[in-house]
Amino acid sequence: MPLLVAAQCQSELAHLQALIDRPSITPNDAGCQPYIAAQLSRLGFEILHLPSQGVANLIAWRPGTPRLAFCGHTDVVPAGLHWQVDPFTLTEVGGELFGRGIADMKGGIAAFLTAIERALDQGANLDGLMVLLTADEEGEAEHGSRVIAEFLARQGKLPPWVLVGEPTARRMSGDTLRVGRRGAISGELILSGKAGHVAYLQSRENLLHRAMMLGAELCALPWDQGAPDFPGTAFHLTGLEHGQWLDNVTPGKVTLRFNLRYSHHTNAELIDQRIRALMPADLVGELSWSRPCEPYFSSFDEQQPNFLTVVEKAVFAGLGQFPVLSTAGGSSDGRFFRAHGAQVIELGLPNATIHQANERVSKAEYLRLIAIYETLLLSL
Structure with missing residues (x-):
């Protein structure tokens, strides 16, 4: 009782x-x-x-x-x-x-x-x-x-x-x-392109394909390993959104969301620079950050x-x-x-x-x- x-x-x-x-x-x-x-x-x-x-x-x-x-x-x-x-x-x-x-x-x-x-x-x-x-x-x-x-x-x-x-x-x-x-920060990357019919698009013109490849590159980006008494930096994708789904139409906007937990060997400014540097020149992207914790x-x-x-x-x-x-x-x-x-x-x-x-x-x-x-x- x-x-x-x-x-x-x-x-x-x-x-x-x-x-x-x-x-x-x-x-x-x-x-x-x-x-x-x-x-x-x-x-x-x-x-x-x-x-x-x-x-x-x-x-x-x-x-x-x-x-x-x-x-x-x-x-x-x-x-x-x-x-x-x-x-x-x-x-x-x-x-x-x-x-x-x-x-x-x-x-x-x-x-x-x-x-x-x-x-x-x-x-x-x-x-x-x-x-x-x-x-x-x-x-x-x-x-x-x-x-x-x-x-x-x-x-x-x-x-x-x-x-x-x-x-x-x-x-x-x-x-x-x-x-x-560790510090923490959440990122949102909105990619914009042109929606299209799958019968008339090449694979590289598919914005969702581009977003998935960019997500894989972000996941593979090397970060500091920290120290024996402090964990290193870790990147995690937390969301992939592309609006209303149609089985034969590719989206014109895709949003990638991610979170980083980072050591005292890096900072939010450096994280922003590294992710922006990975963006292909032919992709239109808008990157924003939220909930920063040093x-x-x-x-x-x-x-x-x-x-x-x-x-x-x-x-x-x-x-x-x-x-x-x-x-x-x-x-x-x-x-x-x-x-x-x-x-x-x-x-x-x-x-x-x-x-x-x-x-x-x-x-x-x-x-x-x-x-x-x-x-x-x-x-x-």
């Missing part, structure tokens, strides 16, 4: 329940940030709401020299169908906690908030600690963490260390840290205070083993803070069910993440 979690009975789940119960489907915050702001305010944090184009953003800080910021997002993807429980009510079934956004990433936010309370109860000095939240991560991500990072950089108040609470783990909280992510990679200078060492020690204390370092997966808001020089590490819950029906995490792993965050805060 599902057990609806009673917040007053389980203090370690109180913040999690309060967040899951708010249906904050992107870009709607649904009151998550005001709730978090109220909790942080009573813990001695200053509060600044920084809305941008209707998107809710929150900057909270304890007075002092900026040292560490926790970055996260309160928005979630739509719940969809086929849930065993109410997606917007925190529910425990067989030791697992269910709810939309519990892994991605309200669980990380609630865990960090609980860890702050516990660390302060033990007398930790958290002066200069920041919490940075947006409701624009699952969408276009134009008016969220980008705005926060740019605002703090202009003020000279961006901390040198940024911890992102994205779900990075494979099996157990802390088993994997993200220290970088890559990032955090390097750790041994001569400077090393954020990675601090995080690894906290993970070892909570997990009994050191984490795997990874740069796999999609894009994240970490790129916006890395662009301004911060060392960025992503550490969160297991990600096996994110964006799926019945999104869930083990209660034990949620409690483990609280402990890891608490150890990290106490180490400051």
